[in-house]
Amino acid sequence: MTEPPEKRETREQFGKVAARYRTSIDHTDPDDRKILISWLSLSPSHVVLDVATGGGHTAAAFAKLVRKVVASDLTPEMLREARILARERGLGNVGFVAADAECLPFPTSSFDRVVCRIAPHHFPDVRAAISEFVRVARQGGQVGIIDSVVPEDPALDSFMNGIERLRDSSHVRSYNLDEWVSFLKEAGLLLLHVSCAWKEHQFPEWVSRTGKPEAVQREVEEMFLSASPRVREFFRLRAEGGRVVSYSDEKGIFVGRKM
Amino acid sequence: MDEELLEILACPKCKGGLALSIDESELRCEKCRLSYRIDDGIPILLIDEASSIE
Numbered sequence: 483m484t485e486p487p488e489k490r491e492t493r494e495q496f497g498k499v500a501a502r503y504r505t506s507i508d509h510t511d512p513d514d515r516k517i518l519i520s521w522l523s524l525s526p527s528h529v530v531l532d533v534a535t536g537g538g539h540t541a542a543a544f545a546k547l548v549r550k551v552v553a554s555d556l557t558p559e560m561l562r563e564a565r566i567l568a569r570e571r572g573l574g575n576v577g578f579v580a581a582d583a584e585c586l587p588f589p590t591s592s593f594d595r596v597v598c599r600i601a602p603h604h605f606p607d608v609r610a611a612i613s614e615f616v617r618v619a620r621q622g623g624q625v626g627i628i629d630s631v632v633p634e635d636p637a638l639d640s641f642m643n644g645i646e647r648l649r650d651s652s653h654v655r656s657y658n659l660d661e662w663v664s665f666l667k668e669a670g671l672l673l674l675h676v677s678c679a680w681k682e683h684q685f686p687e688w689v690s691r692t693g694k695p696e697a698v699q700r701e702v703e704e705m706f707l708s709a710s711p712r713v714r715e716f717f718r719l720r721a722e723g724g725r726v727v728s729y730s731d732e733k734g735i736f737v738g739r740k741m
Numbered sequence: 742m743d744e745e746l747l748e749i750l751a752c753p754k755c756k757g758g759l760a761l762s763i764d765e766s767e768l769r770c771e772k773c774r775l776s777y778r779i780d781d782g783i784p785i786l787l788i789d790e791a792s793s794i795e
Contacts, residue, residue, distance in 0.1 A: 587750055588756070589751045
């Protein structure tokens with residue numbers, strides 16, 4: 483089988499910069515995760531799958547609340563970072579496995595909860611991934627997803643997806659809320675919760691995290707600085723002395739039940 | 742190896758059970774005739790990285 487180029491880019495990129503995702507401000511910030519946890523009605527007996535765990539922050543947060551967490555990621559280097567984080571926090575109930583979100587290595591109906599935080603925008607086939615999340619959840623179990631969402635306005639959508647692709651070669655697409663709702667319904671989930679939370683990104687750390695050359699980082703900054711007033715206002719751009727300080731985007735938070 | 746994890750793992754291709762090799766270096770799917778290596782304690786359950794069982 484030939485690996486799609488997006489998946490190879492994801493593995494190569496995250497292999498090089500894995501440790502940054504264990505320490506990144508954006509990935510340790512717990513606000514959206516707290517909302518997700520509050521809607522998932524967790525029990526201490528639950529077995530939870532965290533797909534595309536990255537630096538392992540979501541897996542570690544759930545491990546304190548449930549019996550067992552299985553953390554999967556396409557990139558083995560990321561899983562080693564996630565394992566360091568779990569060990570640092572004294573968590574002995576997290577298992578690690580390299581797996582493709584679109585082709586999960588678990589039997590049907592294996593997990594009480596399946597979660598995936600800030601990763602679906604990397605998946606070449608997001609519908610296939612969601613279908614796998616639903617397959618491995620047990621009947622009556624829940625699937626919880628957090629990902630960056632874009633506005634329905636096509637100009638704002640293409641601006642943000644363009645910026646993300648330039649900064650991050652493994653970015654496929656951030657979807658809007660309507661697209662998300664239809665993906666989740668098509669996969670057979672009963673939607674229990676849909677909300678959005680604004681998230682501020684400190685620009686210097688955000689733009690350098692993916693390991694792109696400085697010229698590309700500067701190009702991303704120029705795109706923000708030369709954007710229309712409407713784009714700058716929507717994404718709450720803050721600039722000082724001709725440099726971008728921060729911008730904000732929205733994270734969609736989705737919880738559905740497998741019927 | 743994490744025994745509870747091993748119990749829940751399946752072949753990503755056929756979703757059937759896997760057998761741990763005696764030296765605990767790989768997980769094998771007899772049905773698909775595929776072997777998945779365990780790298781530094783982490784099972785690599787990616788079809789593209791599996792090797793064929795002779």
